[in-house]
Amino acid sequence: MSEAQDDQFVVFDSVQKSYDGRNLVVKNLNLDIAKGEFLTMLGPSGSGKTTCLMMLAGFETATHGEIKLGGQAINNIPPYKRGIGMVFQNYALFPHMTVGENLAFPLEVRKIGKADREQKVKRALSMVQMDDFMHRRPAQLSGGQQQRIALARALVFEPELVLMDEPLGALDKQLREHMQYEIKHLHEQLGITVVYVTHDQSEALTMSDRVAVFDDGIIQQLATPEELYERPTNSFVAQFIGENNRLMGTVSTIDGDQAVVKLDNGAETSALAVNCGAAGERTLLSIRPERVQLAHEAKQNVTQAKVLELIYLGDHIRCRMDVHGDTNFIAKIPNAPESHRVAVGETIDVGWPADDCRALDVRSA
Structure with missing residues (x-):
């Protein structure tokens, strides 16, 4: 053959x-x-x-x-x-x-x-x-x-x-x-x-x-x-395969494969323009929980988050936060000595690299 x-x-x-x-x-x-x-x-x-x-x-x-x-x-x-x-x-x-x-x-x-x-x-x-x-x-x-x-x-x-x-x-x-x-x-x-x-x-x-x-x-x-x-x-694929955080917004500008998105609460964030249409169109931002960075690690798309819940899962701690009005925003904190420790009720800085934030269609939002 x-x-x-x-x-x-x-x-x-x-x-x-x-x-x-x-x-x-x-x-x-x-x-x-x-x-x-x-x-x-x-x-x-x-x-x-x-x-x-x-x-x-x-x-x-x-x-x-x-x-x-x-x-x-x-x-x-x-x-x-x-x-x-x-x-x-x-x-x-x-x-x-x-x-x-x-x-x-x-x-x-x-x-x-x-x-x-x-x-x-x-x-x-x-x-x-x-x-x-x-x-x-x-x-x-x-x-x-x-x-x-x-x-x-x-x-x-x-x-x-x-x-x-x-x-x-x-x-x-x-x-x-x-x-x-x-x-x-x-x-x-x-x-x-x-x-x-x-x-x-x-x-x-x-x-x-x-x-x-x-x-x-x-x-x-x-x-x-x-x-x-x-x-x-x-x-659909982003939400069916693995866990991801979703933020809704409108495309402000697109330059090559990079987009700036104005979120529904007025904040702006940078993302990869994957499947989001032109400026002025609605988009869904997808960010994996393990790509969310805390405190001093956060260098891009930095914003404040309030810690709402911590769940111990052995190899990592699941941290539920309020980010841009989304109260089900999840970060996975590795269970390692060098990991940043947080407490419920604390307000912290979080962020995510633009390349780990994907601007997608909104059909299943």
């Missing part, structure tokens, strides 16, 4: 989906996924991400457009002939079969001989560190163990593409985080292509090579986790 084809292992070409013939759940989706990539479709409920996954799997049919896998159009190919591994949130294991029989099932469907089946089942169980569970039934396993078996079953026939639909949603927080790393490491070891659906932003940031952020049937931004967090291109 050529390098160009590698960059287009999975292709959505002008794909649309409507269930009622009027309203589009997916609107003109164009997306290329490279071979060996871990791509996450992230978004709130109803954003279209799961519908896209189901169309790729073959459980839903595109209303318009074409889906290709390895250069071949698959719109009219049934799911069982697409050679795609699937992992669901509810595991979908056969309760009457043992773990070994569950894993052997997709191999039997593909007419793989008994000796090869046994070898592949053992290899898949070893991948997920479940070698000793071959003869147990799903009901005898914990939720985390069942998820490992579901993952092994998706990998057992060595597919080039694995789809995962909220696979960790039913697990507790600690186990979910552990499984995130396990899946990421398996992806790296096997070199398979993974398309992963979740509404959990931390999961997407932890595991993915790239993340497609969906809202209203459209990809709002497609980028690496770092790019999404550090450089969101609109207010």
Whole structure:
């Protein structure tokens, strides 16, 4: 396969989906996924991400457009002939079969001989560190163990593409985080292509090579986790990925990529002009809590803030302040000896670098 084809292992070409013939759940989706990539479709409920996954799997049919896998159009190919591994949130294991029989099932469907089946089942169980569970039934396993078996079953026939639909949603927080790393490491070891659906932003940031952020049937931004967090291109992405402070204002001037914004309380602040329109237009300023500087550290956009609440969170202290009339303005203070200490009721100087303050659209303000 050529390098160009590698960059287009999975292709959505002008794909649309409507269930009622009027309203589009997916609107003109164009997306290329490279071979060996871990791509996450992230978004709130109803954003279209799961519908896209189901169309790729073959459980839903595109209303318009074409889906290709390895250069071949698959719109009219049934799911069982697409050679795609699937992992669901509810595991979908056969309760009457043992773990070994569950894993052997997709191999039997593909007419793989008994000796090869046994070898592949053992290899898949070893991948997920479940070698000793071959003869147990799903009901005898914990939720985390069942998820490992579901993952092994998706990998057992060595597919080039694995789809995962909220696979960790039913697990507790600690186990979910552990499984995130396990899946990421398996992806790296096997070199398979993974398309992963979740509404959990931390999961997407932890595991993915790239993340497609969906809202209203459209990809709002497609980028690496770092790019999404550090450089969101609109207010929806800024507010969906991580925590941020929001200040409303009107653009006063724009000079290249720098803007001066007059806030609603009359103060002015400097910001990056990312997606804010022309002078005179309304804008939303987005500032990450960890980029807010206190006291002597503050050099740009310095203003006074009243400390309203302090919450101890171990590695940092969450400081809620009144800044420019916003009483939910948050700063994260590292829990380190050299960190500036503040007290509730105290008035302090705060500020933020202009490059860490993004002037964005106001549609979701």
